[in-house]
Amino acid sequence: MSNQASSNAVELSEDFEGVAHQTIHAGGEIKAGEFTIKFLEGGEAVGITTFEHVPDMHEGNVLAVCIGQDKVTPPQVLEISCNRLLSQMSFYITYLHRKAVVRSYNRGGTLLEEKTFLGGLVGGATNHSVVMDTPQNTSIFFLTVEAEDWFFIDFLKAKAF
Secondary structure (H helix, E strand, O other): OOOOOOOOOEEEEEOOOOOOOEEEOOOOEEEEOOEEEEEEEOOOOEEEEEOOOEOOOEOOEEEEEOOOOOOOOOOEEEEEEEEEEEEEEEEEEEOOOOEEEEEEEOOOOOEEEEEEEEOHHHOOOOOEEEEEEOOOOOOEEEEEEEEOOOEEEEEEEEEEO
């Protein structure tokens, strides 16, 4: 497999509009269409909620991490997967104040890529577009998101083989 788009690739997307408002704690999971969000570790709560609209990045229902918290120690770690091999996963992070780290892994759990996003309180931007691509001849099987403060994820997309 390669990171080149193939003519038989399947585009998957999730905007969380069909997902009921809910809150989970470490060990819990949320099913959202073809995607599964697992709360692997950390304190406080994760859930589906609504929050102030950000044009083209966030509207209606969203995935909220570190709900209502300014600084979570240790950070929350979420896993986002869809039980398919992927050439790309993307989404938007909104209202980030501190830091988020996104990592992609292959089926065997080998780290493929890591990106750090700095929020508005630490010299970065409040809103980010996250795109995780695969290196040549590999595929993404899941992502992790490490979160230190309350922010939102919306418009999750994936390109599946």
